[in-house]
Amino acid sequence: MSTPIAFLKGHGTENDFVIVPDPENTIDLPPAAVAALCDRRAGIGGDGLLHVVRSAAHPEARSMAAEAEWFMDYRNGDGSVAEMCGNGVRVFARYLQRAGHVTEGDLAVATRGGVKTVHIAKDGDITVGMGKALLPEDGVTVSVGERSWPARNVNMGNPHAVAFVEDLAHAGDLYAPPPFSPASVYPEGVNVEFVVDRGPRHVALRVHERGSGETRSCGTGACAVAVAAARRDGADPATTGTPVTYTVDVPGGTLVITERPDGEIEMTGPAVIVAEGEIDADWLQAVPRG
Numbered sequence: 001m002s003t004p005i006a007f008l009k010g011h012g013t014e015n016d017f018v019i020v021p022d023p024e025n026t027i028d029l030p031p032a033a034v035a036a037l038c039d040r041r042a043g044i045g046g047d048g049l050l051h052v053v054r055s056a057a058h059p060e061a062r063s064m065a066a067e068a069e070w071f072m073d074y075r076n077g078d079g080s081v082a083e084m085c086g087n088g089v090r091v092f093a094r095y096l097q098r099a100g101h102v103t104e105g106d107l108a109v110a111t112r113g114g115v116k117t118v119h120i121a122k123d124g125d126i127t128v129g130m131g132k133a134l135l136p137e138d139g140v141t142v143s144v145g146e147r148s149w150p151a152r153n154v155n156m157g158n159p160h161a162v163a164f165v166e167d168l169a170h171a172g173d174l175y176a177p178p179p180f181s182p183a184s185v186y187p188e189g190v191n192v193e194f195v196v197d198r199g200p201r202h203v204a205l206r207v208h209e210r211g212s213g214e215t216r217s218c219g220t221g222a223c224a225v226a227v228a229a230a231r232r233d234g235a236d237p238a239t240t241g242t243p244v245t246y247t248v249d250v251p252g253g254t255l256v257i258t259e260r261p262d263g264e265i266e267m268t269g270p271a272v273i274v275a276e277g278e279i280d281a282d283w284l285q286a287v288p289r290g
């Protein structure tokens with residue numbers, strides 16, 4: 001029997017993750033193994049996986065090692081890689097705190113979307129500097145069944161299509177990725193957010209995540225939604241010099257998003273570790289590799 005592999009399970013507003021600490025990057029995690037671990041019936045279950053690696057030990061993060069000791073090697077539930085995960089990076093920081101690698105205060109985390117600054121507050125919430133949003137005007141449309149909506153293309157390091165709808169139920173069952181056009185805008189696929197208003201600077205969303213399906217929350221999605229809602233409402237901190245804050249309700253909780261006059265976006269929300277255990281290394285090794 002091979003030595004078991006330690007894991008933890010955590011979530012941020014119910015966007016849930018299998019966490020695999022692997023400081024020296026010695027664990028083989030091909031897409032099929034990640035998908036097996038994230039499988040909710042035959043595996044541990046999760047929307048995605050957080051592979052916790054020292055930046056210096058990972059070829060994709062070595063260049064960031066001087067700025068950030070730890071690299072969030074994020075994978076979607078189907079095993080695909082993504083540039084960034086806003087809920088994941090908070091849970092990642094919570095794991096580092098619990099493991100004693102960091103304490104309250106500021107921490108730099110390397111991601112495929114660049115180095116992010118995370119602040120672990122005394123009250124337990126975690127704030128992440130998410131960087132700036134890009135909003136190209138691409139005339140995107142998303143549809144569900146017979147209905148279609150114009151959508152705002154927002155890039156938060158990863159791609160989003162934000163559609164304002166009258167009723168979140170109009171998004172349907174979201175078992176499959178909502179079709180979008182033109183196809184050329186998102187060659188690598190897209191995360192699609194459906195949004196309704198709840199009050200002044202207060203919105204609610206449902207999301208279909210690329211590589212994971214419908215999830216209970218998406219941090220980068222909440223940021224994309226807040227910026228799209230602000231522009232729709234005529235609020236642009238770069239013009240007024242005043243930060244703009246939106247409360248974004250997701251099915252699994254609430255996130256607070258602030259865009260600053262320099263375009264930097266901060267997201268605050270909870271991050272919880274719920275379990276730890278051991279993966280049977282022989283089972284993982286036996287997962288058929290595509």
Ligand SMILES: N[C@@H](CCC[C@H](N)C(=O)O)C(=O)O
Nearest residue numbers: 082085086087158218219220
């Ligand atoms: N749940 C995440 C986003 C994870 C990546 C996304 N599915 C993608 O492929 O871009 C978040 O909280 O931001």
